[in-house]
Structure formats: structure tokens, C-alpha cells
Amino acid sequence: MKHEPDTELETHVPTDLLGFTRMARANPKMRFTSLLGMVWRKEGLLASFKRQPGGKAPGVDGIGKKEYQEGFEDRLGDLSARLRRLAYRPKPSRRVMIPKMDGRYRPLGIPSFEDRIVQDRMSSIMQAIWEPEFWDCSYGFRPGRSAHDALRQVAKVITNERTQWVVEVDIKGFFDNVDHEILMKFVGHRIADPGFLRLIRRFLKAGAVEDGIYSATTQGTPQGGLVSPVLANIYLHYVLDWWFECRFSKSCRKGAHLIRYADDFIGCFHNEQDANRFVVELRTRLAEFGLEVSEEKTAIHRFGSQGLNDKGARPSIFNFLGFTHYVTKSRSGRFMVGRRTERKRFSKKLKEVKMKLRLLRLAGGRAMIDYARQHLRGHIQYYGVSGNFPMLHMYVYRVGLCLMKWLNRRSQKRSMTWDKYSKLLRSGLLPTARIVHNLYPKPAWMTQAGSRVR
Secondary structure (H helix, E strand, O other), X not given: OEXXXXXXXXXXXXXXXXXXXXXXXXXXXXXXXXXXXXXXXXXXXXXXXXHOXXXXXXXXXXXXHXXXXXXXXXXXXXXXXXXXXXXXXXXXXXXXXXXXXXXXXXXXXXXXXXXXXXXXXXXXXXXXXXXXXXXXXXXXXXXXXXXXXXXXXXXXXXXXXXXXEEEEEEEOOXXXXXXXXXXXXXXXXXXXXXXXXXXXXXXXXXOEEEOOEEEOOOOOOOOOOOOHHHHHHHHHHHHHHHXXXXXXXXXXXXXXXXXXXXXXXXXXXXXXXXXXXXXXXXXXXXXXOOOOEOHHHOEEEEOOHHHHHOOOOOOOOEEEOOEEEEEEEOOOOOEEEEEEEXXXXXXXXXXXXXXXXXXXXXXXXXXXXXXXXXXXXXHHHHHOEOOXXXXXXXXXXXXXXXXXHHHOOOOOOOOOOHHHHHHHHHOOOOOOOOOOEOOOOOOHHHHOOOOOOO
């Protein structure tokens, strides 16, 4: 089902781009031919400049927001002029390697600050055009949608839509294997401005610099670039979402649902044969567009109310968006989807905290406390979901122990006793574990027509 037209969508679209969204919604086959002027217009570039945070790491030129503000009017005028005459060429991104939970590394591209401004403007324009066309099953990097909305939909579909089988899928190196030519064809479905298309292609071909060595990019989208999320959504909109909603789900015997956040997605099915067929046909579908299913991370799980009642069989679990989902019951005995922090992420984040606190010893106790407080606020904001309180409380407790340990390691003398530290905790030194997001769906009987419960 496509995202229904409503005024809520328009509240997340920049005012000067509302016309594009309305035209795209009213004319699904319309191709936009004059978009470059929206990119080089100074008002739009200024708005994109203001949206950029000041603390981001600089790109290959070493210029951040603070440095770019020096002579800003001249810089903005020069940038606008270069974009207008198609003389603007993006700089290569600065590539750094980010460790993954499985021990491997993920490349992350850090664009220059000026490229961030242009990419932000282009991303806003493409988002305004494609937002009415994206399907409801897509949640990642879309205005007014979040990972918690995707998790809430998972619980709703499994609980109320008779899901009994869940397919956990991972696309192998998605951002590294996007085919540029196929992507440009997809973008060309709605955009026919040659200058705008040329600018997209220049960003895709800009390359990367790692340890002073330049490498060209012949495929993939630069992870870390502001234009990458919307390009990834456009690619998967045609490759996966449209195929599932318009073709595959119509051939299923009973309920079939897809929930996708960026390149992470799961399929929910009532029938086991449909689940098995989805994996087989998905491999073929992705191969047509240069993508591949990661076999070691793809599995079919018996997951639903019937699996809870199967004697002698242990219900499966699956991971999605940092949470392990499992089968459980409510206090009244009804089937429920439970969730807890994925153990690998729990351990990885705790190790990062320990390392950071260890490095902050020379900065002083206040800096260590401020870091721990800020980190826990962010952790609670994401992982504070219904059913996850035990793991959340354990994480807050472990971070507190780690903080006390490294506060005492600043010198040879033990300066923080347990009694003193306990008093500080009670005074609000660190945030306490709490549930921020209620992800439990209303039972189907409470939402049916004629129900007296609202």
C-alpha cells in the first residue's frame, strides 16, 4: 500500500519544495525537466548550510562549518555561480573504516563541507519528488518516519495479521554494489533535467581518499554522503518494494508483508510455502540488479501465535534494527512480540564506552561524567522500548560501574567509594532507565469496526 496523501507529509517538506511534492502526487508519471535552478538558488543553499551541524568531521580539504563561515557571502555566491554554469565538481570523500560487530570493517565516506551543502539541497529536492511514490513498507530516511515506527509495524503485522513465518534477509554489501547505470535509469523515471542528472553522476564518480591514496568509484553510493540515503531508497523502491507490493504479495495465498528500513528488511508471511518461495524469488530479483543475498544472514523463522503453542519446538528469534525479537505472552495469556537489545550490539557499545572513558581520564572527571550522561541519554532514547527494560537497566548499571572504575583510575589514590558514588547516582548524576517508546499494538478486536473500545 502506498503512502496516502495527507497534510502531515507536507509538514516535513521544505516550503519552497511543496509544489514539487504536490505535482508528483497529482501526476505519478510526470518527469521534472527544470530542477538545477532549485539547486543553485542562494536561498536554498543557505537553508542547507544552516541545517548542517557544526561538529561533523571535515572532509579531504579539512574545512568545517566554522572555517566555511569566514567570508561566507563570497563562498555562497561562488558556489551558486559554479553550480549554475555546471562548473561545480565534488571533491573525493575522505574514507575511514568503521569496525562492524562481526569483526569486519565498513567503509564510511566523509564529504567536504561544501559538498554537504549541495548534497543536502539535492536530497531535499529528490525527497520531495519521490515521497508520494514511496510505499508504506519503507521507513528509513523518510520525513516523519523512524526506526521505532518500523519496529511498531513489525509488532502490529505479526500480532494482528496472522503472521506465522518471518524471513530475515540481508543484502550483501548493498551500498558498495549499487549499479550506477541502473540507478540513473531509476532516477530518470521522474527527473529529465540533464544538468541535475549530471550532478548526481559526478557525486557517484567522485571517488574516495584513504591514507592519502585516491581510488575511483565505479559502483556503489558513498556511505556517509547526504545524497546516499535517498538514492538508496529510490533504488530499493523499484528493485524491492514495487516488486513485492505489486507482484509477489499478490501471488501469496494469505497475508504477506514487507517492512524495510534502508537496506534492512524482513518479510512476514502466514504460509510457509510463501516464505520459502520469497527467498528463492528474491535471489533472482536482486541478481537482475547486481545485488546478492547474504546467505549466512538470511533465515526463515517459525514465528507467530501458532509457533508459541507448538509442543517440543522452541520458537525462533530474529534480529531487526538492533533488537532481538522473540515470542512471548501477555499477563492475560495473549500472544505478544517481545524484544530486547541485541547482545552483540550490547557488548560492542559497552566496549566503546569503556575505551572512551579510559581515554578521557586526562580530560578530568567532569568530562568523563558528561560523556557517560550524554551517551546514556542517546542509548535510552533508542533502546527504551516496551519490553526491553531489563536489558536497558542492565546497560545503565554497567556503564555506571565502568564510570566509577575509571574515575578511580585517574590517580593512584582511590577517590570514589561506593557509598559516595551511590549518593551521586541518587542525586541524578546519570539518567535512569525508562521506557520512551510504546511499541505494543492494539489487539485486532479493539480496532475492528463496531468495537466499543477505541
